[in-house]
């Protein structure tokens with residue numbers, strides 16, 4: 001492993017004020033308020049459904065066993081996770097027993113600027129009460145802000161067999177959708193995820209939620225697909241280091257095992273950096289590179305892209321003989337990713353499109369790899 005092998009090449013990190021929310025179009029309405037341009041994710045659900053645990057495990061590196069000692073949430077809790085993370089949003093942990101009919105709650109304020117609403121349903125408990133609360137919550141939220149993405153986490157599925165998981169998801173989605181149908185809310189779409197803090201499913205689900213809030217996602221995915229095709233790499237992920245949420249991946253399907261391997265590699269890299277690394281003033285690693293050879297002829301190759309983002313590639317060891325091309329392509333990819341996020345600052349209203357410079361980089365990337 002080579003934990004600190006910087007290139008020393010002039011690829012800058014993102015300026016701190018880069019954000020990934022969109023313009024004033026439909027997408028942006030869903031994710032930003034006028035006073036606070038950060039996309040907001042709300043986590044809601046009944047008491048003891050696992051909301052605080054999810055937040056602590058995903059964003060605060062708490063081990064799942066420690067969540068047994070968490071106090072139950074009893075007030076609205078705002079957690080701004082933007083400080084060390086590329087992901088620039090707020091999580092509002094709202095306790096289950098809030099009464100929406102109580103006029104003291106400003107629903108416009110709560111739902112108005114929300115990008116995604118995650119509703120947590122405890123799959124190990126009787127979920128009928130949770131479904132009633134889910135229906136009330138999403139219908140209220142939808143009326144205030146129809147742009148919200150509604151994400152249902154069928155949570156604590158570690159206690160269920162595979163068959164039972166599928167049956168629970170089918171039952172919950174059928175009941176929830178039927179109620180919405182009866183209430184005439186046909187345009188309200190619910191997405192369902194099976195999650196547990198005891199495996200990587202919670203990170204995977206959070207990744208999907210966050211990706212829906214990134215207007216530049218398609219461009220990023222295209223960039224990663226072009227990179228993979230031209231570098232002899234099998235799979236690649238762009239990760240937010242702190243949360244291990246993947247911001248984007250190439251077009252090939254994601255298999256859970258590869259994702260877990262990449263997450264573990266990031267942990268190794270962070271641990272090594274903490275102990276032996278050269279840190280920047282704010283404690284984040286700098287110019288990190290990490291290579292791990294697995295015993296099945298695969299290689300995991302990690303390179304830092306910005307202060308908050310790393311690229312993790314999975315490739316066969318015979319492809320790694322062309323490391324020069326891979327490194328060169330990563331360099332161009334970093335530049336293109338910077339351009340994608342910079343486009344808003346430099347070209348005003350061009351939501352989701354690559355600037356001229358970014359397109360040129362892509363063309364160079366294919367040429368160099370084919371050479």
Ligand code: GDP
Nearest residue numbers: 047048049050051052053067068073156196197
């Ligand atoms: P909250 O009131 O919704 O914030 O719920 P908590 O986060 O306090 O969690 C309630 C209990 O559920 C705690 O004892 C957690 O350890 C447990 N819990 C949370 N997530 C999971 C999970 O994925 N699987 C299992 N088995 N237990 C969980």
